[in-house]
Amino acid sequence: MLEKALTGDSKYWGWIGFLLLLIAVGFGAYLRQFNEGLTLTGLSRDVSWGFYIAQLTYLVGVAASGVMLVMPYYLHDHKAFGKITILGEFMAVGAITMCLLFVLVDLGQPMRMMNMIIFPTPNSVLFWDMVVLNTYMFLNIIIGWTVLQNERKGIHYQKWVKVLIYLSIPFAVSIHTVTAFLYAGLPGRHFWLTAIMAPRFLAGAFCAGPAILLLIVFFLRRFTSFDAGDKAIKSLAVIITYAMILNVFFLLLELFTAFYSQLPGHMHAFVYLFAGLHGGHALVPVMWASVILAVIVLILLIPPKFRNNYNLLIPALIMLVLSTWLEKGVALVVAGFIPNPLEHVNEYAPTLNELVISVGVYAVGALIVTVLYKIAIGVKAEVGDAAH
Amino acid sequence: MYDSGKIITGLVIFVALFASPFILNVGGGAPAVPQPSLDTPAIKSMGNPVCVRENMQANHMQVLDLWRDSVVRDSNHTAPGIDGQLYEMSLSNTCMECHSNKAEFCDRCHTYAAVDPFCWDCHIEPPKEG
Amino acid sequence: MKSDRRHFLKAAGVATIGVAAGATAAEANLLDSAKELLLGPKGAAPYPEAKKGARWAMVVDTRKLTAESMEKMIHACNHAHNIPLHPLRKKGDKYNKDEIKWIWEEEFENAFPGQMNEHLPPKVTQNEVLVLCNQCENPACVRVCPTKATFQREDGIVIMDFHRCIGCRFCMAACPYGSRSFNFKDPRIASLEINPEFPTRMKGVVEKCNFCAEQLDKGLQPHCVEACKNGELVFGDMNDPESEIRKVLRNNYTIRRKPEVGTQPQVYYIV
Numbered sequence: 001m002l003e004k005a006l007t008g009d010s011k012y013w014g015w016i017g018f019l020l021l022l023i024a025v026g027f028g029a030y031l032r033q034f035n036e037g038l039t040l041t042g043l044s045r046d047v048s049w050g051f052y053i054a055q056l057t058y059l060v061g062v063a064a065s066g067v068m069l070v071m072p073y074y075l076h077d078h079k080a081f082g083k084i085t086i087l088g089e090f091m092a093v094g095a096i097t098m099c100l101l102f103v104l105v106d107l108g109q110p111m112r113m114m115n116m117i118i119f120p121t122p123n124s125v126l127f128w129d130m131v132v133l134n135t136y137m138f139l140n141i142i143i144g145w146t147v148l149q150n151e152r153k154g155i156h157y158q159k160w161v162k163v164l165i166y167l168s169i170p171f172a173v174s175i176h177t178v179t180a181f182l183y184a185g186l187p188g189r190h191f192w193l194t195a196i197m198a199p200r201f202l203a204g205a206f207c208a209g210p211a212i213l214l215l216i217v218f219f220l221r222r223f224t225s226f227d228a229g230d231k232a233i234k235s236l237a238v239i240i241t242y243a244m245i246l247n248v249f250f251l252l253l254e255l256f257t258a259f260y261s262q263l264p265g266h267m268h269a270f271v272y273l274f275a276g277l278h279g280g281h282a283l284v285p286v287m288w289a290s291v292i293l294a295v296i297v298l299i300l301l302i303p304p305k306f307r308n309n310y311n312l313l314i315p316a317l318i319m320l321v322l323s324t325w326l327e328k329g330v331a332l333v334v335a336g337f338i339p340n341p342l343e344h345v346n347e348y349a350p351t352l353n354e355l356v357i358s359v360g361v362y363a364v365g366a367l368i369v370t371v372l373y374k375i376a377i378g379v380k381a382e383v384g385d386a387a388h
Numbered sequence: 389m390y391d392s393g394k395i396i397t398g399l400v401i402f403v404a405l406f407a408s409p410f411i412l413n414v415g416g417g418a419p420a421v422p423q424p425s426l427d428t429p430a431i432k433s434m435g436n437p438v439c440v441r442e443n444m445q446a447n448h449m450q451v452l453d454l455w456r457d458s459v460v461r462d463s464n465h466t467a468p469g470i471d472g473q474l475y476e477m478s479l480s481n482t483c484m485e486c487h488s489n490k491a492e493f494c495d496r497c498h499t500y501a502a503v504d505p506f507c508w509d510c511h512i513e514p515p516k517e518g
Numbered sequence: 519m520k521s522d523r524r525h526f527l528k529a530a531g532v533a534t535i536g537v538a539a540g541a542t543a544a545e546a547n548l549l550d551s552a553k554e555l556l557l558g559p560k561g562a563a564p565y566p567e568a569k570k571g572a573r574w575a576m577v578v579d580t581r582k583l584t585a586e587s588m589e590k591m592i593h594a595c596n597h598a599h600n601i602p603l604h605p606l607r608k609k610g611d612k613y614n615k616d617e618i619k620w621i622w623e624e625e626f627e628n629a630f631p632g633q634m635n636e637h638l639p640p641k642v643t644q645n646e647v648l649v650l651c652n653q654c655e656n657p658a659c660v661r662v663c664p665t666k667a668t669f670q671r672e673d674g675i676v677i678m679d680f681h682r683c684i685g686c687r688f689c690m691a692a693c694p695y696g697s698r699s700f701n702f703k704d705p706r707i708a709s710l711e712i713n714p715e716f717p718t719r720m721k722g723v724v725e726k727c728n729f730c731a732e733q734l735d736k737g738l739q740p741h742c743v744e745a746c747k748n749g750e751l752v753f754g755d756m757n758d759p760e761s762e763i764r765k766v767l768r769n770n771y772t773i774r775r776k777p778e779v780g781t782q783p784q785v786y787y788i789v
Binding site (some may be wrong): 037038039041042043044045046048049095103106107108109110112113115116118119121123124126127130146151156183184185186188189264337340341342343344346 | 549612613614615616617618619624627628629631632649659661662663664665666667682683685686687688690691692693694695696699700701702703704720721722723724727776779780782
Binding site for chain 3 (some may be wrong): 419436453456458459460461462464465466469474476477480506509510511512
């Protein structure tokens with residue numbers, strides 16, 4: 001099937017070439033960081049995780065969201081998702097690759113990465129995160145590839161694939177739960193120390209991931225022969241709406257607990273995010289932008305009349321992705337470090353080199369997703385399942 | 389054969405690249421394997437050797453690895469030398485006290501074998517002689 | 519034909535596992551014999567001067583701290599452990615992002631957030647206090663480390679194995695006291711008067727106060743304790759009822775930093 005990725009028009013090759021260029025530039029920036037150290041980032045003694053780990057957190061959600069297609073399709077026989085489930089699985093592969101790369105570029109001693117396997121340490125959440133992320137990635141590669149191959153041959157997938165599909169459902173939940181545990185189990189970080197961190201992550205993931213997927217679906221419908229069908233689009237939009245409502249609801253719960261209890265540690269980070277603290281305001285516009293976008297998104301998504309109007313749905317999805325990214329891909333990780341354990345406010349902003357490396361990693365993910373989608377759509381076209 | 393021109397050109401390039409180290413070194417002969425130098429004042433003035441147990445040249449990586457874990461993780465800092473006395477297991481403070489010629493004792497072979505251990509990124513080198 | 523291939527693959531798989539298991543066993547044997555060979559029949563041992571069965575802890579008597587004495591103690595530590603003094607990363611930075619510190623001064627309200635009562639005696643709040651790694655009995659940093667690069671010794675000291683640290687900085691997120699520093703750049707490029715007896719670090723690893731394990735193992739006191747003249751720091755063995763630290767703890771009311779997080783700090787403060 002791989003040969004399908006090797007034929008394409010000039011636009012396809014132009015896009016591939018563009019991504020390769022970004023990857024090369026990102027890799028160059030990484031070599032600089034590799035030689036000089038993480039001093040080239042905006043990270044500091046006080047804010048020791050930043051943009052890289054925030055992207056990891058966001059993309060784990062994108063990867064986990066594949067389950068929002070897999071579960072309705074394979075467990076509830078929701079046939080409308082038949083054509084796009086493969087897209088969810090392949091998006092997960094690209095997203096997890098990016099997650100692993102973001103961990104790699106964040107390491108101070110990447111050459112010693114294998115120490116995590118040489119000295120396995122089950123009491124570390126990071127160890128389990130590595131285990132579940134890798135397992136989930138392989139599950140999605142195997143499932144997606146096998147199901148597609150069988151579709152091409154015109155046969156039903158094998159029983160063992162079904163077993164893997166069932167297995168992939170708890171694993172999707174686990175990757176985001178374990179990633180939430182990275183934060184939610186740390187005694188000195190009040191902002192993260194919340195039992196609803198995992199549900200919050202999952203809710204955010206289950207709206208943002210499918211929203212990205214749906215945007216891709218609209219793109220494919222416009223520019224390729226692949227049409228997911230209105231029914232699939234509309235069901236997915238409903239899932240996104242519910243998940244977004246939960247996402248906002250969970251944030252409000254956090255605000256209630258912090259401000260009604262008046263516990264200083266719990267309030268500080270929120271005060272820092274929404275109003276600024278001790279002269280630190282860097283994330284205030286980010287957080288308010290996220291909140292305002294979220295409100296607009298809910299207004300556009302909840303009434304079926306708006307949601308079913310694609311001219312409103314598409315901008316709503318774009319705003320949703322932006323809103324959740326600002327909250328989880330920027331604010332959430334950084335705000336956990338501010339104020340620091342000694343109540344000093346020292347802020348963080350990513351550097352250019354850091355952003356170039358991040359763009360490089362995103363380009364790797366985009367390249368993987370492009371190639372896999374090219375194959376999937378090629379196969380669907382071949383067996384006549386592309387057009388609606 | 390289809391595309392024989394392309395395939396044969398490709399094969400020639402591949403073989404040429406793959407064999408280039410051999411071709412470039414034809415007639416040069418293999419360089420002699422360097423031996424670590426034991427020529428330091430401390431070693432010369434020593435009667436019997438104290439530390440060498442068995443073929444250190446072949447085993448020092450394992451030795452240093454064991455010593456490292458023993459010292460850092462188990463707080464066991466000393467081990468008996470072959471003279472029966474206790475010695476501190478310390479690269480900078482014991483080994484290099486006598487083997488003060490790092491360039492001839494360590495680097496020469498490491499360069500030859502193209503290995504780049506990171507000992508000296510952290511441990512302090514003995515001061516240069518002379 | 520097909521079944522032959524399948525059998526062949528199965529046999530090859532079993533053979534591979536067998537060889538791998540054999541190699542692992544052989545290596546384990548080799549390691550055992552190497553251990554005897556390299557560490558002698560008696561094996562490796564601690565220094566004879568090391569105190570056995572100790573549980574180390576420290577009392578900081580903030581009443582006795584002066585700016586001068588604190589500077590002496592901090593300098594003793596910085597020098598003994600080759601702690602680099604990095605310049606500001608960028609001109610105009612509000613704080614030193616590359617900073618490495620093991621023991622340093624903090625305002626009372628920063629060292630003890632939430633314990634800043636109104637109208638405290640000025641001598642409590644005016645002086646800065648010394649903070650360092652608390653050498654917690656229940657350390658969060660050890661719990662989260664994915665490689666056991668940071669671990670707890672039998673004598674309670676929480677220490678780093680710099681050879682093993684991958685620089686993930688999970689421990690820095692986990693530490694409730696901000697006691698850990700990361701080598702954002704090579705420490706050797708900083709101005710540094712090197713103590714040849716102690717290694718520097720390399721870029722990309724985390725470091726922190728080690729309670730001067732290298733001193734304790736030789737039966738000596740930590741460098742900061744050696745540097746103080748008026749009993750500002752009392753260091754000793756909590757398991758020894760006759761030790762000075764136990765006496766000091768018996769005779770004075772002490773507080774610890776953030777007791778509510780359950781880490782059981784082993785650095786006590788008299789205020």
